[in-house]
Amino acid sequence: MGEAWIKFNNFSFTYAGAQFPALKDINLTIEKGEKVLVLGANGSGKTSFLKALNQELGTAANPGKIEGSVSYCDHNVESFKGKDIADFISEDSADQELVDLAPQDEGDFTKQIWSLLAKDSQERSFNDLSAGEQDLYRMMDHIKDHKKVYIFDEPLANLAPRAAEHFVDALDDFHMKTQSTIVVVEHRLEQMMYRHIDRVLVLLGGRLVFDGSLSDLLHHAILANLDVREPLYVTAMRYAGYPLDQVHHIAHVNHISGPKLKDVMEDWALSIPSFRYQESTEELIRLEDVSYHYNHKNHALKDLDLKICQGEMLSVVGANGAGKTTLSRILSQCLEADQGQVFWHGQEITAANRQKVKNKIAYLPQNFRPLIVGATPWEQLEKFYANYQEAGCQLSPDKEALFNQLLSAIGFDHLKHYPLKFLSYGQLKHLLLACVLLKDPELIIIDEPTEGQDYKHMVDFMGSLYRINQEKGIAVIMNTHDVEVLLAYTRRCLVMSEGEIIADTDPVYVTSNENLVDQAALRESSLSVFAKRIGLVDPYTFIRKFMDYDREVQQS
Incomplete structure (x- = not known):
């Protein structure tokens, strides 16, 4: 010693x-x-x-x-x-x-x-x-x-x-x-x-x-x-029933091996049905040739064309300064484009209808602390309700029933009058999600949804966001660096670089492609490394099936 x-x-x-x-x-x-x-x-x-x-x-x-x-x-x-x-x-x-x-x-x-x-x-x-x-x-x-x-x-x-x-x-x-x-x-x-x-x-x-x-x-x-949260490749082996005590170099996915490991994993993937998603083609919001720059400097956004459909759940990735936050602010109507047009349900957004559109979009920034304005969860909802009412949002007149419903949905039944100063970072973020639901938005845009949260709070928060998307049909756009989250919860991923969208594709492809991983300042998914290491015939299907299966296990 x-x-x-x-x-x-x-x-x-x-x-x-x-x-x-x-x-x-x-x-x-x-x-x-x-x-x-x-x-x-x-x-x-x-x-x-x-x-x-x-x-x-x-x-x-x-x-x-x-x-x-x-x-x-x-x-x-x-x-x-x-x-x-x-x-x-x-x-x-x-x-x-x-x-x-x-x-x-x-x-x-x-x-x-x-x-x-x-x-x-x-x-x-x-x-x-x-x-x-x-x-x-x-x-x-x-x-x-x-x-x-x-x-x-x-x-x-x-x-x-x-x-x-x-x-x-x-x-x-x-x-x-x-x-x-x-x-x-x-x-x-x-x-x-x-x-x-x-x-x-x-x-x-x-x-x-x-x-x-x-x-x-x-x-x-x-x-x-x-x-x-354990490494995803370890979770995959556990789901497949592979004896972990037979795994060599389990802490080093680049060198991992085990007797018949490939066969067991492929058999398991074949036994898991593909998850069926309902896809909407109804347009919600669309950008045409949109550009924006700060203080007459380089473009923060450059000639963007983008269509988001009703009920979509998609992720946006990119290095710091790629334009993700600016895109979020343009979509949420916090900023007006210098060039180009933005359409909501096929109608161009102008000064005449901007506030009406803004009332149907919720944006939760990465730094959400300035939005914490109440002393308790109930008071926080009261403040947001009053602000939304003043902005002309159409709100439920039965305020008490609405508050109880939203707090119950996020597991806050026993915390209605609990001091906010004693809530965790993850709990505060969860509360703000309930707050923006007061105005029944059609689109929620959120920066780094899992940042600063432990595994349990991450699963709880993403579960709430996912249910909102699936059950209410609210479109969700997530700016995230969390590879596991974008794989599990989104079917479409935008990769941004220097104010441009350089890829609009499947998240599995994004997190497995060396060039896109580098340009998005991400890291390759450990599942992708694992699948390549053990020689799986179809890494894409394995990763997609695993992520869908794991999400459903977490939320069950």
């Missing part, structure tokens, strides 16, 4: 005023130089565990009762939170080019990391980056070789797949060079598996329920029962 960094001995912690412990009977030693991944659903105890690592429990900020002991062998710790990182970069750096923000010491390993992370965005200013990229630059700017321990809280939360891949690359290179102790808490297991992980910890209900290697964790097939 190596030298210990931290030791927990029968450690439990109960917050002041709480009835039950947040952490219970933790026995654990993390050694110096280890790279550890911590998994667990929301409420599993991950946040409290990180506070314990940072010596924050039992302090004035986090009062409570400590039982057992925790021993720190090194206090030289740096901690980063992916969603809410302190602003390490000064305000006057916001308009600088990124190359000017990079560390200036040529020998500093931080500069090597910075160069790797900047390769997709070095010509943009800091303000032009996405929230996730800004978080990433702040973290990298503050990493210095003299620290011995680094703790990352959901560092991939706001990052697109390519940026997340760069981060995982950089973190692993940094770990190998410095032999620092690194602890990462993250929901996105598949992307963290891209590089080596020494050890995985899984928390449930404040208890440590798994402590071991990634391979052992996947062989045990326990993640689905812990509300943690």
